[in-house]
Amino acid sequence: MSDQSTYQRLAPSRGQKFTQRTLPFIILAAILLAIPMTGPSRTFYTIAHQMGINVVFALSYNMILGKGGLLSFGHAVYFGLGGYLAVHAMGWIEDEVGIWGSIPVFFLPVVGFVGGALAGALIGWPSTRKAGTTFAMISLGVAELIFAAAFMFDSFFGGEQGISGDRMNGIELFGLSMGPIAEVYWFIAFWMFVGILGMWAFTRTPLGKLSEATRDNAQRVQFIGYNPQRVRYMVFIFAGGFAGLAGGMAAVNYEIFTPDALSLIPSGLVLIMAYVGGITYFVGPIFGAILLTYMQSMLSDFTEAWLLYLGVLFIAIVMYAPRGIAGIVFGFIDGIRGSESGIYIKHWALNLLGILLMLIGLIILVEVSVRWSNGYGDIYEPFGMHLSHTNPLTWFLFLVASVAGIALSLFVKKQKEATA
Amino acid sequence: MSTYALSLSGLNKSFGPAQIINDVNLDIEKGERHAIIGPNGAGKSTLFNLISGLYTPTSGSVKLHGEEISGVPPHIINQKGLSRSFQVSNIFTNMTVRENVRCGVLNAMGQGYAWWRNIGSNKAVQERTFEILERCGLVDKAPLPASLLPYADQRALEIAITIAGGADVVLLDEPTAGMSHSETDRAVQLIRTATEGKTLIIVEHDMGVIFDLADRISVLVYGEIIATDTPQNIRGNEKVREAYLGDEALPEEVV
Amino acid sequence: METLVFGLLNGVSYGLLLFMLSSGLTLIFSMMGVLNFAHASFYMLGAYFAFTISGSSSFWVALFIAPVLVGLVGAVVERYGLRKVHPNGHVAELLFTFGLAYLIEEVVKIVYGKTAVDYRIPELLNFSAFQVYGASFPAYRLFIIVIAVGMLIGLWFLLKRTRAGLIIQAALTHPHMVGHLGHNVPLIFMMVFGIGCALAGLAGVMAGNIFVTDPAMAVQMGPIVFVVVVVGGIGSLEGAFVASLVIGLLQNLAVGINASFADIFGFLGLTEMSEVGSINISSLAPVLPFLLLVLILIFRPQGLMGEKEL
Numbered sequence: 008m009s010d011q012s013t014y015q016r017l018a019p020s021r022g023q024k025f026t027q028r029t030l031p032f033i034i035l036a037a038i039l040l041a042i043p044m045t046g047p048s049r050t051f052y053t054i055a056h057q058m059g060i061n062v063v064f065a066l067s068y069n070m071i072l073g074k075g076g077l078l079s080f081g082h083a084v085y086f087g088l089g090g091y092l093a094v095h096a097m098g099w100i101e102d103e104v105g106i107w108g109s110i111p112v113f114f115l116p117v118v119g120f121v122g123g124a125l126a127g128a129l130i131g132w133p134s135t136r137k138a139g140t141t142f143a144m145i146s147l148g149v150a151e152l153i154f155a156a157a158f159m160f161d162s163f164f165g166g167e168q169g170i171s172g173d174r175m176n177g178i179e180l181f182g183l184s185m186g187p188i189a190e191v192y193w194f195i196a197f198w199m200f201v202g203i204l205g206m207w208a209f210t211r212t213p214l215g216k217l218s219e220a221t222r223d224n225a226q227r228v229q230f231i232g233y234n235p236q237r238v239r240y241m242v243f244i245f246a247g248g249f250a251g252l253a254g255g256m257a258a259v260n261y262e263i264f265t266p267d268a269l270s271l272i273p274s275g276l277v278l279i280m281a282y283v284g285g286i287t288y289f290v291g292p293i294f295g296a297i298l299l300t301y302m303q304s305m306l307s308d309f310t311e312a313w314l315l316y317l318g319v320l321f322i323a324i325v326m327y328a329p330r331g332i333a334g335i336v337f338g339f340i341d342g343i344r345g346s347e348s349g350i351y352i353k354h355w356a357l358n359l360l361g362i363l364l365m366l367i368g369l370i371i372l373v374e375v376s377v378r379w380s381n382g383y384g385d386i387y388e389p390f391g392m393h394l395s396h397t398n399p400l401t402w403f404l405f406l407v408a409s410v411a412g413i414a415l416s417l418f419v420k421k422q423k424e425a426t427a
Numbered sequence: 428m429s430t431y432a433l434s435l436s437g438l439n440k441s442f443g444p445a446q447i448i449n450d451v452n453l454d455i456e457k458g459e460r461h462a463i464i465g466p467n468g469a470g471k472s473t474l475f476n477l478i479s480g481l482y483t484p485t486s487g488s489v490k491l492h493g494e495e496i497s498g499v500p501p502h503i504i505n506q507k508g509l510s511r512s513f514q515v516s517n518i519f520t521n522m523t524v525r526e527n528v529r530c531g532v533l534n535a536m537g538q539g540y541a542w543w544r545n546i547g548s549n550k551a552v553q554e555r556t557f558e559i560l561e562r563c564g565l566v567d568k569a570p571l572p573a574s575l576l577p578y579a580d581q582r583a584l585e586i587a588i589t590i591a592g593g594a595d596v597v598l599l600d601e602p603t604a605g606m607s608h609s610e611t612d613r614a615v616q617l618i619r620t621a622t623e624g625k626t627l628i629i630v631e632h633d634m635g636v637i638f639d640l641a642d643r644i645s646v647l648v649y650g651e652i653i654a655t656d657t658p659q660n661i662r663g664n665e666k667v668r669e670a671y672l673g674d675e676a677l678p679e680e681v682v
Numbered sequence: 683m684e685t686l687v688f689g690l691l692n693g694v695s696y697g698l699l700l701f702m703l704s705s706g707l708t709l710i711f712s713m714m715g716v717l718n719f720a721h722a723s724f725y726m727l728g729a730y731f732a733f734t735i736s737g738s739s740s741f742w743v744a745l746f747i748a749p750v751l752v753g754l755v756g757a758v759v760e761r762y763g764l765r766k767v768h769p770n771g772h773v774a775e776l777l778f779t780f781g782l783a784y785l786i787e788e789v790v791k792i793v794y795g796k797t798a799v800d801y802r803i804p805e806l807l808n809f810s811a812f813q814v815y816g817a818s819f820p821a822y823r824l825f826i827i828v829i830a831v832g833m834l835i836g837l838w839f840l841l842k843r844t845r846a847g848l849i850i851q852a853a854l855t856h857p858h859m860v861g862h863l864g865h866n867v868p869l870i871f872m873m874v875f876g877i878g879c880a881l882a883g884l885a886g887v888m889a890g891n892i893f894v895t896d897p898a899m900a901v902q903m904g905p906i907v908f909v910v911v912v913v914g915g916i917g918s919l920e921g922a923f924v925a926s927l928v929i930g931l932l933q934n935l936a937v938g939i940n941a942s943f944a945d946i947f948g949f950l951g952l953t954e955m956s957e958v959g960s961i962n963i964s965s966l967a968p969v970l971p972f973l974l975l976v977l978i979l980i981f982r983p984q985g986l987m988g989e990k991e992l
Contacts, residue, residue, distance in 0.1 A: 018553065078773050080780075133979040140717045140772060141916060144908040145979060151905045152972035159961055159969075213533050214542040216522075220530045223519040229501035230479065230511055232534035232592055241540055271901065275780070282777060287521075312792065318784035325778045326763065329770050373792070380792050 031290075032204060039196040043189060052188045058300045059195040060256045063202035065280040065292035067249030070206060072278070073286030074215065075242045076222030077135070078143040081150025082250055082277050084130065085123040087269025088153075089251020091164065092122030093258035097172035113180040116198045116255030123251015124244050131243035136236055138225060150274055157266035169265030172258070191260060198256050206249055207289060218242045276303075279321050285331025294332045312373050319369065350426065357419045364412030371405045430493035432457045432596050432626040433478065433509075438487035438497075440470075440477055440650075447473045449650040451487070457595075460627045462637045465647035466670065471630045472514060474647065475600050478628075479511045480504040491596065506534065510594035514601045514630075516581040518573045518588060525569040527584055529556045531591030555591075562621055563587040564613070579610040586614075586621060596626045603633050615639055638662075646670065685938035688819065690931065695823045697930020698830030702885035703903065704910040704922040705837060706878030712917035713850065713874050715772050716764065719779040722904035723786040724879040728752045728886025729895040730794055733801035741804035745829075749883040756879025760872045783900065791897045798896035826888050833884065850874060909971045913978050915985025924986055929971045936967040 019027065042055070064086055071077040093115040099107035130153075134145045157164040164170070174185045183190045209215045217238045221228045225235040258264060267273075276299065284295020299317070306313040328335055342351040371387075371394065378385040379396040387394045387401075394401040433455045440448040447470045455461050463471055476482040478489055480501035489497040496504050519527050529546065532555045533539075538546075546552065560566045563583045568576060573584060586602060602618060603611045615636055618627070631637050637644060638658045645655040648670045654661060661667055707721045718724075731751050735744035759782065767778045802808075803822045810818030841847040849870060852860050860867060886899075893899065910929055914921030941963050978985060 018547065076773075078776060133976060133983075136979070136983055140711075140715075140776060141912065143717065143776060144912050144916075145975070147905050148909045148912065148972050148975040152969060152976065155969040155972065159965070208545070209542065211545050211547060212542045213538040213544070213546050214540050216526060216530055216546055217533070217540065219522055219526075220519045223521050224517060226481075227513075227517045227519065227588070228530075229481075230505055231531045231588065232502050232505040233540070234500065234502045237540065241542065245542065271905075275784075278777075278780070312788065314784065315788035315792070318781055318788055322763070322778060322781040322785065325774060325781055326766055329774060376792050380795065 032200075035203070036200060039200060042196075043192060049188060052192055054300065054304050056188075056191065056195045056260050057304065058297050059199040060253050060260065061277075061280060061296035061300050062293050063199055063206075063256065064250055064253035064277050065284065065296040066203060066206045066289075067246050067253060068277045069281045069286055069289075069292045070209065070218075070246040070249065071243060072281055073288075073291070074210060074222065075218045075239060075246070077138060077239065077243070078140075078278075079146040079274070080143060080271065080278065081146040081153075081274050082246070083271075083273035084150050084153045084269045085126050085247035085250035086254040086257070086273065086277075087157075087264065087266075088126040088254070089119035089121075089123030089247075090254030090258045090264045090268060091170065092251070093119040093255040094170050094172045094262075094264045095163070097174060097176070097258065097262070098170075100177040101173055103177075107177075109178065111178040111180040112174050112176065112185055112259060113183065113194060115259050116252045119251040119253070119255020119258060120248045121251070123254060124248030126251070127244040127247020131240050131247065135239040135243050138235075138239065147271070150269070150271055154266060154270050157269060164266050165264075167265070169263055169268075171263040174259050174262055185259070194259060195256060198252065202249060202252055203293070209245060210289060214238070214241055279317065283321060283324050283331055285333030285335075287330050288333035288337070291331050291333035294336070298332065310374065310377070312377050315373055316369075354419050354423060357415060361412045361415035361419065364408045364415065366412075368405050368409030368412060371401060371408065375401055375405075431455055431490070432459070432492060433628065434488075434490040434493070435478070436488050436490075438474075438477060438489065439485045440473060440482060441485050447650050448477065448484075451647075451650070451652055453645060453652060453655065455626060455628060457626055458624065460622070460629070460640055460642045462641035462644045463628065463630050463647055464632075464634075464637060464644060469647045470650040471647055472600060473650075475511060475598055475630065479509065479598060505592065505594065508594045509596045509598070510589050510592055511598035512585045512589040512600055512602060514604060516578075516585050518581060518584050520572070520574040522573060523570055524565055524573055524576065524584055525556060525560065527573050528559050528565070528587050528591050531588040532556050532559065535592040559587050559591050562590075563617055579606055579614075582606065582610075582614065583617060586617060590621045594625070597622050597628070599627065599629045599631075601630055601632060603631065603636055611636065686935070689935040689938045691819060692823065693931035693934035694927065695826045695830070695930075696934055697927035698827060698834075699885050699889050700907065700910050700930055701923050701926035702830060702833060702881050702888070703907045704914070704926055705919060706881035707907055707911055708914075708917060708919050708922045709850075709881075710875055710878040711911070714775075714871050716775045716779070716875075717772070718875075718878065719776055719904070720759075720782040720786060720900075721779075721878070721882050722900040722902075722907055723783045724752050724756060724882040725886040725889070725903055726790065726895075726897070726900040727755060727786065728883030729801060729890025729899065730790060730799070730886075731883070732887040732890060733794075733799050733895055736801070736804070741806075745887055748887045749880040752883025752886070753876040753880030757872050757876035759879075760875035764875070765868065765871075783904070787897055787900060794897070796897060798894045801891045801895040803891045822892060826892075829884075829888060833881070837881075846873070906971050909975045913971075913974055913985055918985070921986045929974065932970050932974065933967045936970055937964050939963040 047055070064082075067085075068079070068082045071079055071082070096107065096110075096115055096118045097112060099105070100110060100112060130149055134142060134149060137145060158166065174191075179185075181193070183193060185191055185194060210219075217228065217233055220231075221233075221235045221238045228235045228238065254264075254268070257268070280295040280299045281292040282295070283299065284293065285291025302313060302317065306316065310316070324331055330338070339355065342348065342355065345351060374387040374389075375394055375396050378387055392400070394404070431454045433453075435451050435453045438448055438451040439446070451474065463474065465471055473482065477484050477497070480496065480499055480503070484497045487497070488495055491504065491507055491509055494507070496507065496509075499507075519530060522530070529552060532552055533546075536549070536552050536555060538544075538549070538552065557566070560569055563586060565580065565583060565587060568580055573581070576584060582602060582605075586599065589597060589599065599618065603614045606614060611633060618629070618640065627640075629637075629640065641658055643655060644658055644661045645652050646661065646664075646667050647653075653666050653670060654664050656664065703721065703725055707718055710716055710718050710721075728748050731748035732741070732744040735747055763778060763782070764775060767774045803820075807820075807822045807825050809821050812819055839847075841851055849860060849865055860870070890899070906929070910922060910925045913929070914923070914925030
């Protein structure tokens, strides 16, 4: 009774498929191809490469958090182990050990993938039996264990100074010597594209869908004939693999790996990236990775308290925008397309102003405090103003900005409630 | 002796000192529509949890088509052809209605834990998903997130997921609870068509639904089955009347 | 022999410190379902507050005031932060406390600087309590044991003998019922979160001066407390108590063992020369809690005293 045309009625049309699935990847490819034509600087390349690595890493994290419902505090373990394996493989290529002599450095991310997936298979076995809060605690404990073990096995981890390699060895692929940074760009761009495509494709597989089902309702998954623990375990292995892929990219890009790469700090950072970007959207972690990498490299030049700003940003997102940047962006698009776009834009603009005012207040407070605390007599001087902690203007500006910002936000909230 | 679709013998379950299910024996024929009724707290849901593998019996056996399934994990029992619904809607809230049903279809269509194929390119899966959605009247709601469905549609989706895998023994736990009259009628119709040719075991409070649907009825009181018979005989049963006295009267008006 | 005695005594005092932390965490978790990732940050705050207070008055004042202050900070965090996040579920709450841990660490760095502060054991307790085999045992460690046991009795009294304790106990197992009975559940939550944080703060006051009071102390302690809670069985106070002592003893006894893997497994042909063989048991001490965690997960996933769950 169901002929083709009826069941296909439910599937997205060809046009929808193109705009929602194919087009974004074409645009991504176009951007990646166009970037080198703008003649970017060395600094740009450095940051862009870091972004590419973090995009893959954050997406791999979201495979378990956003799509799988598993909150991990130790995802850098798989990034690090994959990366370490890749650095070792780089050494084997250099020394032409066995068949390694015939493998191009270009393919090292595959080695990273295998390393990360193996680590995921080994560590995931005991830890994915649990979900929720227990899993979160376990991931933290396991990460500490691996990190501590890294300092005991110097032959693999190389102690504090880590292990380094040289990417300009072995067979050249696509005529890339991998020496100059502009050539490494193609390597990063290629693997970032592959990583994004691969992880997006994963969400379209039966296992990918089951992962979402297990996140929503592990009990029910049992009664459609699947073992939720096995689903979690398999997804975990893939997430480890893609994290390892990012590790492999980092191995070639930096030619060095230290035990710090698998510590709690990058694990925490990738969590923040994914969450700030928006874990309910596939693209969310991409936004988050780009923003955080930018903050990390740029903001840390301007202020030593950038981690404090990061913490504030994260808490603000958790409290007020749990769907992250992607949620804000898509919400905004829906809002201006909506029927009451005028009011929406007005509220949005007022809110933005309120947030900016609060931000100014926060920046003044933090920057003045940091300099005061350091005690070197450094003084915060934005726009030629002389804001020392003894200057009444400092505290006046801080108070005015904060109070005005908070008042404005409360006003918008009231307005929204009144119209809703 | 012939193999029953489902056969419980000497089934016991206790939580600590509390004996919830007490020596339950029940044989259900293939294709039978069997209802389980009883006052609140009689252990009906516990019985379902024992059959479907959520709980392990303290003692006794559960046989599905003659095969012992007590102590077997729920997903294996489901793969063997026994499916159940829940009293409280137990769906995949953040996925669309279509995805919900599609997940229910996957295992029966031999998709396993596949990670190498596109879920959208398998024609059989799509067709079956559509068929189930159509049968449960959910085609129009297919692209909606399950969490946004009205209550009655969530119940329909609950049944849709339950029958999606094509199990031949279906357990429905209060499928019409909380529904209005018209919604209940629709649900009964849906249950009737959806379980055509299957063995159905249903827990229900709505006596109208029970006497409408069931071939046989078992009455569970304080964890014990006090009677198993046809609807006509159950209505005349003195013990059943006693058990129900002061709780809820058996409807006389139902034919 | 003296290493054994010292290992035992240090282990017990350290284990009791761990219990001060893990009991608060367990209380909060089993009542509110919130895993307080920032729990060790409150421990750190306890140490820093005690440093400030004992600088301007004395350690004895700090011993009482600092935990109360930490408890107040905790209550404020619950009232104006956690409560807002609560409707978004436990993962959101966990993430909130995760962000909080970042924030507290950065604020501490700004206020107290990035290096360790000079928080010392009070003069009054800076003597050796007794001597065993020629080595002396510091009185302060004994003092920790006394305070911890005092806290244990206090906590027990609070839970079993007071009305508030009865409500808390009821709320541990049936949080919804307590609300139906007309108790102010949000207020109870705020109180429990505050008390839990105050316990962590007390541990900070006690531990900050025998270890180091620096911005990294939260990150160092946090994972171990989580291990204690998982090993003991999530939500079980008894389990947390046993696990705290086990881990405290394990770590402190291992420190005293000056043997390498090669010495122990030499009969298997393991030599000092090999990488595994050269690992010293004492250097393994910091890793032991995590090894224990993995073993527990494999062989007893519900923890020592936890209940079985899916």
